[in-house]
Amino acid sequence: xxxxxxxxxxxxxxxxxxxxxxxxxxxxxxxxxxxxxxxxxxxxxxxxxxxxxxxxxxxxxxxxxxxxxxxxxxxxxxxxxxxxxxxxxxxxxxxxxxxxxxxxxxxxxxxxxxxxxxxxxxxxxxxxxxxxxxxxxxxxxxxxxxxxxxxxxxxxxxxxxxxxxxxxxxxxxxxxxxxxxxxxxxxxxxxxxxxxxxxxxxxxxxxxxxxxxxxxxxxxxxxxxxxxxxxxxxxxxxxxxxxxxxxxxxxxxxxxxxxxxxxxxxxxxxxxxxxxxxxxxxxxxxxxxxxxxxxxxxxxxxxxxxxxxxxxxxxxxxxxxxxxxxxxxxxxxxxxxxxxxxxxxxxxxxxxxxxxxxxxxxxxxxxxxxxxxxxxxxxxxxxxxxxxxxxxxxxxxxxxxxxxxxxxxxxxxxxxxxxxxxxxxxxxxxxxxxxxxxxxxxxxxxxxxxxxxxxxxxxxxxxxxxxxxxxxxxxxxxxxxxxxxxxxxxxxxxxxxxxxxxxxxxxxxx
Amino acid sequence: xxxxxxxxxxxxxxxxxxxxxxxxxxxxxxxxxxxxxxxxxxxxxxxxxxxxxxxxxxxxxxxxxxxxxxxxxxxxxxxxxxxxxxxxxxxxxxxxxxxxxxxxxxxxxxxxxxxxxxxxxxxxxxxxxxxxxxxxxxxxxxxxxxxxxxxxxxxxxxxxxxx
Numbered sequence: 025x026x027x028x029x030x031x032x033x034x035x036x037x038x039x040x041x042x043x044x045x046x047x048x049x050x051x052x053x054x055x056x057x058x059x060x061x062x063x064x065x066x067x068x069x070x071x072x073x074x075x076x077x078x079x080x081x082x083x084x085x086x087x088x089x090x091x092x093x094x095x096x097x098x099x100x101x102x103x104x105x106x107x108x109x110x111x112x113x114x115x116x117x118x119x120x121x122x123x124x125x126x127x128x129x130x131x132x133x134x135x136x137x138x139x140x141x142x143x144x145x146x147x148x149x150x151x152x153x154x155x156x157x158x159x160x161x162x163x164x165x166x167x168x169x170x171x172x173x174x175x176x177x178x179x180x181x182x183x184x185x186x187x188x189x190x191x192x193x194x195x196x197x198x199x200x201x202x203x204x205x206x207x208x209x210x211x212x213x214x215x216x217x218x219x220x221x222x223x224x225x226x227x228x229x230x231x232x233x234x235x236x237x238x239x240x241x242x243x244x245x246x247x248x249x250x251x252x253x254x255x256x257x258x259x260x261x262x263x264x265x266x267x268x269x270x271x272x273x274x275x276x277x278x279x280x281x282x283x284x285x286x287x288x289x290x291x292x293x294x295x296x297x298x299x300x301x302x303x304x305x306x307x308x309x310x311x312x313x314x315x316x317x318x319x320x321x322x323x324x325x326x327x328x329x330x331x332x333x334x335x336x337x338x339x340x341x342x343x344x345x346x347x348x349x350x351x352x353x354x355x356x357x358x359x360x361x362x363x364x365x366x367x368x369x370x371x372x373x374x375x376x377x378x379x380x381x382x383x384x385x386x387x388x389x390x391x392x393x394x395x396x397x398x399x400x401x402x403x404x405x406x407x408x409x410x411x412x413x414x415x416x417x418x419x420x421x422x423x424x425x426x427x428x429x430x431x432x433x434x435x436x437x438x439x440x441x442x443x444x445x446x447x448x449x450x451x452x453x454x455x456x457x458x459x460x461x462x463x464x465x466x467x468x469x470x471x472x473x474x475x476x477x478x479x480x481x482x483x484x485x486x487x488x489x490x491x492x493x494x495x496x497x498x499x500x501x502x503x504x505x506x507x508x509x510x511x512x513x514x515x516x517x518x519x520x521x522x523x524x525x526x527x528x529x530x531x532x533x534x
Numbered sequence: 535x536x537x538x539x540x541x542x543x544x545x546x547x548x549x550x551x552x553x554x555x556x557x558x559x560x561x562x563x564x565x566x567x568x569x570x571x572x573x574x575x576x577x578x579x580x581x582x583x584x585x586x587x588x589x590x591x592x593x594x595x596x597x598x599x600x601x602x603x604x605x606x607x608x609x610x611x612x613x614x615x616x617x618x619x620x621x622x623x624x625x626x627x628x629x630x631x632x633x634x635x636x637x638x639x640x641x642x643x644x645x646x647x648x649x650x651x652x653x654x655x656x657x658x659x660x661x662x663x664x665x666x667x668x669x670x671x672x673x674x675x676x677x678x679x680x681x682x683x684x685x686x687x688x689x690x691x692x693x694x695x696x697x
C-alpha cells in the first residue's frame with residue numbers, strides 16, 4: 025500500500041496535476057454555484073478538455089470539479105437559498121436562515137470547514153477501503169460483475185425517491201436500450217437504420233452533455249427565476265464575520281465526526297450518494313440534539329448546517345470506492361467519470377488497482393490536495409466568488425450552450441453530433457418537465473455494454489445455462505440483495521395502497 | 535379526463551417499448567446463432583419486454599401523490615426563447631463547416647445573447663468576439679487542435695486570387 029501511496033503522491037504533485045486540482049476545484053465551485061447546473065454537468069463540460077491529458081490528470085481534474093461543485097452548491101444554498109446541487113439542499117435548511125440573520129460569513133466558513141473535514145476523513149477511509157475491496161474484487165468473475173451491475177442499476181432506482189421507483193427503473197431501461205444502438209460484439213448492427221454515424225453507437229459524451237449540461241442550461245431559460253434580493257446582497261460581498269468561536273468548534277467536532285462516517289458509508293452504497301447522505305446526517309443530528317437545540321433546527325442551527333455539509337463531501341469521496349474498485353458507478357456523477365475512463369482506454373475495476381496504480385492512487389491522493397485547496401482558496405475568496413452569482417444569465421447561458429456543443433464537436437469532429445444533441449436535449453427537457461430522472465438513464469447507458477459483455481461471457485462459461493445465478497454463492501448473494509432492493513418498495517407500495525383503501529372504507533363507514 | 539405526468543410518461547414508454555420490440559425483429563442473425571447462448575437480439579428482446587411490462591404496470595397502478603394534468607407543466611414557460619435557442623444551435627451545427635469556427639461561433643453567441651434579452655450591442659459584441667477568439671487561440675495555438683477553415687474562407691480566398 026505504501027508503494028501505491030508513493031506512486032499516487034508522485035503523480036498527484038506534478039505541476040500539471042496540481043494545476044488541474046486547482047482548476048477543477050475552482051471551475052467546480054463556480055459551476056456548482058449556478059442554480060440549475062449540477063456536478064454531472066460540471067464534469068461533462070470538462071471531459072473534452074481532459075481528452076488531451078493522460079488518464080490520471082483527467083481523473084484528477086474531474087474529481088476536483090466534483091467536490092468543487094458540491095462546495096459551490098453550498099455557497100448558493102446558504103446565500104440565496106437556491107441549491108446548485110441536490111446534495112446541498114439540506115445545507116439550505118439552516119444555512120439560509122443563518123445568512124438571513126446576518127451570519128452568512130460564519131455559515132460559509134462552517135460549510136467550508138465541515139466540507140474539508142468530511143472530505144479529508146472520507147479520503148482516509150477511501151485510502152484503506154479501496155485497496156482492500158479491490159483485492160477482494162480481483163477474484164470476481166463475469167457472473168459476479170453481471171450481478172453487481174444489476175445491483176447498481178437497481179439501487180440507483182431504489183434511491184430515486186418516494187413513488188419514483190418504477191419511473192427510475194424505466195429510465196434505466198431507456199439507458200440500456202440506448203446502449204444497444206450500434207454494432208454488437210459479433211459485428212451485427214442494431215438499431216442503426218443504415219446510418220454510418222450510428223454504427224459506433226451513441227457517444228456517451230454527447231448523451232451526457234445533451235441530457236445534463238445542455239438541457240439544464242435550457243431549463244433555466246424555460247423556467248426563468250427572478251434574481252432575489254439575497255443574490256444582489258451576496259454579490260456585494262456583505263457577508264458578515266467568518267470567525268468561529270472555540271465553543272462552536274467544540275460543539276461541532278462530534279457532529280462532523282459522526283457525519284463523516286455516515287456520509288462515507290452512504291456514499292459507498294451504489295445509488296445513495298451525497299443527497300441521501302446529507303439528509304440522513306441532518307436527520308441524525310436532529311435526533312441526537314437536546315430538546316432546546318432541536319428547536320433551533322431549521323432556524324439557523326450550526327449543527328444542522330455542519331452535518332449535511334460534512335456528509336455530502338464525505339459521500340462524494342465514498343462514491344469513488346465502487347467506481348475505482350469494482351468499475352461500477354454508484355451515482356450519475358461517477359457514471360460520467362466511468363464513461364470518461366472507458367473513453368481514455370482505461371478499464372476501471374479491480375484490475376485498475378494492479379494495471380494502472382498511478383490512476384488509482386493519484387485520484388485518492390488528489391482528494392486530500394483538493395480538500396486543502398478548497399479550504400485555502402475558497403474561504404478567503406468566497407466574497408468574490410459569490411459575485412459570480414450576479415453574472416447575467418443572458419451571457420452565461422449561451423456560454424454553457426457553446427461549451428457543450430463545441431465540447432462534443434471537438435471529440436467527434438462531426439457537425440451531425442450537434443444536431444443529435446439538440447434532439448436529445450429536447451427529449452431530456454420533456455423528461456425533466458414530467459419529473460422522470462435522467463441520472464438512472466445515463467447509468468443504464470454506460471453500464472449497458474459492460475453488462476451485456478459480462479452476461480455473454482458468463483453464459484459462455486456455463487454452457488448457455490443461467491444456473492450461474494444460483495450456483496456461484498457470490499453471484500447468488502448479490503442477486504439476493506438486488507431482489508430485496510427491487511421488491512421491498514413494491515411490497516411497501518402495495519401495503520400502503522391496501523392501508524389507504526382500508527382507511528377510506530373505515531371513513532365511509534364512520 | 536386528465537392524464538397525470540406519471541401516466542403520460544408511462545404511455546410514452548409503452549410506445550417506445552413496442553417500437554423498440556418491433557425493431558428487434560430487424561436485427562439480423564448469424565448462422566452460428568442457433569448454438570449461441572446469447573445473440574445480438576437477446577438483450578434487446580428482454581429489454582423490450584421488461585420495459586413494456588413495467589410501463590404498463592405504471593399506467594394501470596393507482597396514482598401516488600400528485601394527479602395534476604400533465605399538459606399543465608408545459609404552460610407558462612418561455613417556449614419561444616427556448617425554441618429559438620434550439621434553432622440557433624441547429625443553425626450553428628449546419629453552418630459550422632461552411633462559415634468556419636470563428637464566424638459561426640461569433641454569430642451563434644451574438645444571436646443567443648440577443649435572444650436572451652441583452653440589447654446593448656457593446657456588451658453583446660464584447661462577449662461573443664473575445665470569447666470566440668480566446669477559445670480559438672487556446673484550441674489552435676496552445677492545445678494544437680486543428681480547426682478546419684470554413685468553405686466560405688476558401689471561396690473568398692479563391693475569389694480574391696490569394697491562393
